[in-house]
Amino acid sequence: MLIAHRIELRPSAEQEAYFRRACGTARFVWNWALAEWNRQYEAGLRPNAPALKKQFNALKYTEHPWLKDMHRDSHSQPFANLRKAWGKFFDDLKKGEIAHCPVFKRKGKTRDSFYVANDKLTVGEKQVRLPVLGVVKMKESPRFAGKIMGATVSRDGTRWYLSLQQEIEICWLESVDRRSVTGVDLNVKEIVCSDGKRYATPRALKKAQKRLKKLQRSVSRKMEAQKQRMGLAKPDRIPKGVRLVASRNREKTSRKLAELHRKIRCIRQDFTHKMTTSLARENQTLVIEDLSVRGMTASARGTVDKPGRKVRQKAGLNRAILDVAFGEIRRQLEYKCAWYGTTLVVAERFFPSSKRCSSAGCGKVNHALTLKDRAWACPACGTHHDRDFNASVNLEQFAALPGATGKVTPVRYELGQSGGSGQEPNAQICARFG
Structure with missing residues (x-):
């Protein structure tokens, strides 16, 4: 591998x-x-x-x-x-x-x-x-x-x-407690699992937004001042082949801005790696949704003839979704499930995980449920549901539905046995991933 x-x-x-x-x-x-x-x-x-x-x-x-x-x-x-x-x-x-x-x-x-x-x-x-x-x-x-x-x-x-x-050669050590099937519902505020675990998202970009805007504004003003010294008006584009002379203060502020972006990225990566490792190690099968991140983060501006509504609110939601990094979480789960011998099942995109009642024998789909409804009662059986936990339970039940398929992982090795290439597995890797 x-x-x-x-x-x-x-x-x-x-x-x-x-x-x-x-x-x-x-x-x-x-x-x-x-x-x-x-x-x-x-x-x-x-x-x-x-x-x-x-x-x-x-x-x-x-x-x-x-x-x-x-x-x-x-x-x-x-x-x-x-x-x-x-x-x-x-x-x-x-x-x-x-x-x-x-x-x-x-x-x-x-x-x-x-x-x-x-x-x-x-x-x-x-x-x-x-x-x-x-x-x-x-x-x-x-x-x-x-x-x-x-x-x-x-x-x-x-x-x-x-x-x-x-x-490297990877071998897996059998974990003592591994849950058979777990549904994982991805949300902006927290990642909810069907076994009751909840992972609060750090939202590093949101917390650093004020400082980020301040540094970006400072760099922009220093660039505009340099353009004025060159005789260019504020809306004018810099001619091709001409480079702005960077002042010491602008370089210093640019370094602070780059370091803040790096810090935000590190906080996000630390959370996603720890969470996905925990999920892949502690479960035999994971079920997630096939989210269309591109569609979820599409702009609501519309066109000149048909302008969009609530553009600012939609932009904030898009920023929050990208801050949690749904696509990166799925990418990490795909290769870490292969490391730990875990099966990853991806539910179809239009599976009604949030709107379906997860109570045994019900399965009623509440088509009237909106995004702002965080809790709801089933109109058929009367069961009260937390929207996110109900979605995770439905995802867990999806693994047992006919036609649900997952990615088959490689054969699991034990310590002392040879890997696929005939070489002895690396003990360091066994200790780290076991």
């Missing part, structure tokens, strides 16, 4: 400067390759990544001599990434799904990262040896023992991270 192990780095000032140049190199090569791909396609040719890479290698040191100071991985991997991006685009088109073609990367608007091949780095205790740079300190030692397939250095806010892609 392939996992990504992310470790924070502690680079020196010189090493951090090289990181920034390497990220800029990867971004520059991506944009060059994408522009050349589009040019050849419009000319009636059939471009491909290997041919573009060969074309770029023939001219890179003559037209761009500064690339000699950068390791080759930073300006070779973007071609492989572009091939994968176009491949996913055409696959989505064939499947009839929403397809997004690759776009150009802009500094400050995309994630800064660059690739390092597995034979170019050496990982030790709280340090890693990278090409050109030498030894870079890490904040912790790797927690997993496995073959390193590759690594990516990336920036998150003001901090740098090393993400190791490792191939």
